[in-house]
Amino acid sequence: MTTSMFGAPVQRREDPRLLTGGGRYLDDLGHDALAAALVRSPHAHARIRDIDVTDALDVDGLVGIWTHEDLPGRVGEPLPLLIPHPTLTHGRTQYALARDEVNHVGEPVVLVVARDRYVAEDACQRIRVDYELLSPVVGIEDARAATHLVHDDVPDNVSAHMLQEVGDVESAMAAAPHTLELDLSIERSASMPLEGRGVYARWDDEREELRIYSSTQTSTGVRAAVAAKLDLPLAKVECIAPDVGGGFGVKINHPWPEEVLVPWAARVLGRPVKWTEDRREHFVSSAHERGQLHRVRVGFDDDGRLLALDVKFWHDNGAYTPYGIIVPIITSTQLLGPYKPGTYRVEFWSLYTNTVLVTPYRGAGRPQGCFAMERTMDAIADELGLDRTEVRRRNFIQPDEMPWDHGLLFQDGRPLRYDSGDFPATLATLERLVGWDDFAAYRDQARAEGRRVGLGIGCYVEGTGVGPYEGGHIQVETSGRVNVSTGLTSQGQGHETVFAQVVASELGVRLEDVHVTTGDTRRMPYAVGTFASRAAVMSGNAIALAARQVRAKALRIAADALEVSPEDLEIVDGDVRVKGAPDTHMGLGTVSVMSNPLRYAFDEAAKAATQFAGSNDPDKPPVADDEEPGLEGKDFYSPTQATFANGMHAAVVETDPVTAEVRILRYCVVHDCGPMINPMVVEGQVHGGVAQGVGGALYERMVYDGGGQLLNASFMDFLMPYASEVPFIETDHLETPSPLNPLGIKGAGEAGCIPVSAVIASAIEDAEGFPIRSMPISPVELWELRRRHERGEWPSLRHAHGIPADPPAATAPGDPRDPRDPRDEPTPATRPEEQR
């Protein structure tokens, strides 16, 4: 019997705690803390003339009020630009509290600390800020026109302009038998974790130490940023990410203004201070993403093979660029998906607007890129009258062409080089899963019933597991308990479980004996963070390497004691034993005792170990020169480049002939992230990703008015999908291992959401018979497109087949639609019974 937990769908170890109210999220901590609240700008663009706090001073329970003027030293300087880039020529970051000017609604202006949040907000309401209004820049068109500037010293509102070209696109385009030009856009959305951001800080005056808890995706980043801002030695600052209620990207930016202000106030006051974001604050002061306009020119041959791809796009980076231009860089590279573009030129402009700043949101620029590329694939298929899967197949990079180097630089500044993947096999699996070839018959049948159904597809490749590194530390206690720590954080991905599985497999111990700590800088001060689908790849491999060290050491010590060769030993369920002679064995706890020459018999394991006490050579030190006491290991994993996962989705939708509502009848996913540590967790990631993708495709958008007010800054008006909107998701998996890392794994965190807008657009287009060029699409917008299409103002697909030939009888007023639920019919497009 061997212990192999890797690949098993084991239940999560964090769950009993979270299911019984034992979670410790940020706002659950600091019962004794004072509460912070912020006065935020009500205007998108304005100069601050005066701040009058007189009235607020009367509020009983008020502790302090601060404006920018009060912030000393680095606290008062702009927040850092985390990821500079040579093409980011005009990077701008905000102040923790606005100085002179505000650049979006929600920008923090005044910090208030009081007895509790109710009182702090009372005080905020009594603070009067006198603003001189400036003209706001809202949306990409506005930014591009540059009639007004967001930052006076940034010409044309352009923060960055970047161009990459592989091959001679112009001549390839000129020589191409066919060309097409498409304008494609995606609107702004946002991560919207159910737990907002939050930070809680305690200053220890005796030790002159600061402890910060933050609902962050990077506790090491927050720690270093706050130490620098507050001018404290790093050794005097510790940061802990407690249970975090979802992140999806927005909690990776650091430091947020509040992460500087709250620790600073805690230190000034000598009392614990906490700030918990409310939902409206989250809408207007935490990051958004997705807003981009794309113009694609493509040249291709009679078979639909790409010859030239020329993409220009405009990215709305909001008011500031603390996280650099990662999002558009990802779009510009990951847009290529599983295809060989022939020749490729991509050029983007990142633009300032007077709206909430942009940092990566799950998928990070890929949903937009995938949308642009997959719409293009569908357009080529339509132009040539080819099956949409056939065009894709003809452009795939083949398995024997891996590794495939696109000749571009990826987000990590390293070559965009795919490590593994089998795209034809993935597509074939998807076609089988969704019943691609049978769909025409189903569509005909539906059409005869007056129903409009369509089938859509989308393919993507996702760079995952970007470096530079993560670490793992493992220590075996004398009890046999295995303590594992890694510095990156968890926001619900089940790290306590999957990393324990890795250790259980590598070390040969029982899962119950493994205890994982994440995101605590006291336990692992070197770490990057949880984002970019990197946790499993980076920390998973680091922990595996550390476990291998511990295993080697354990075998060495046990071999010595048992007087056998290490090769003859195995570790099973925490017991080191001689292969083939399991009666000769010792527990890992005993090995741990033996690893430490300080052997007071505190416990049974220590007593037991004394029987194995080896020779005590008086000429040698108890701990040899090249040794350390303790059964411990630490290692780092640092890859040369990112891994590349991939996947393909297909969906069947039905569009209501009268109301233009879109209903997803089926949703199928084939996903390849290499070997899965825990398939149950991977599936969960896929489900969650698809649900966010469905939100982005059909419901979610940030509705700004011309004045820069966010009109839908609540869950009432920003429509996140409920269970009623998310389809049952059918999944299948391929496992093409990555040659890059010891476990062969690739990341899975973001994949689910990447192609959804592309897939749903493809399916709606298929159902309606006219092109869909921007997402999300609401029933009103689809209805409007129908009207424009009827009036001849919006083109038809050349090879439309989804639209009923005659207006269906069912569209007549008062005539009820076919009441049958298509999900109940045993046809290829029906939803299978959800598996119990």
Next chain:
Amino acid sequence: MSGDPVVEELLDVTVTVNGVPRHARVPARRLLSDFLRHDLGLTGTHVGCEHGVCGACTVLLDGRPARSCLVFAVTAQAHAVTTVEGLGTREAMGPVQRAFAECHGLQCGFCTPGFLTTVTAYLEEHPHPTQDEAREAISGNLCRCTGYQNIVRSVLRAAELREAAEADATAGDS
């Protein structure tokens, strides 16, 4: 405008929480969610929106699901509240909790207490839901992580576990 300090009147509020009468002196405007979390220290009830849409703060008020962010603590005076802490313990989880663990019905766990209370109340009245009914039952609560699929499974599994527990109880009685 400067004038008298704004001082709030405090009220005595007593609510039976998870079977135990709990008391605190709070302002009239204290939300039930804040009362439970901050005055009583029962932080299992979460707050995701504070405007009644996400359902994370759902508790049972006299056995029926209620959004504690839309209820003042004083309103709950003399009523019975069940929070997630009242549904079971780590060592002895209730059937709904066990089902969520079995079916991977949670990821970050932030929305979870609201789902658990909602589903508990639902199954009381509808012990044998179909899959579509299970989906319907949870469609007033937002989850940003799971995509709901495994929560639907959890509801169905919870129904099975409840039934099995009842059968055991009946067998034990006879």
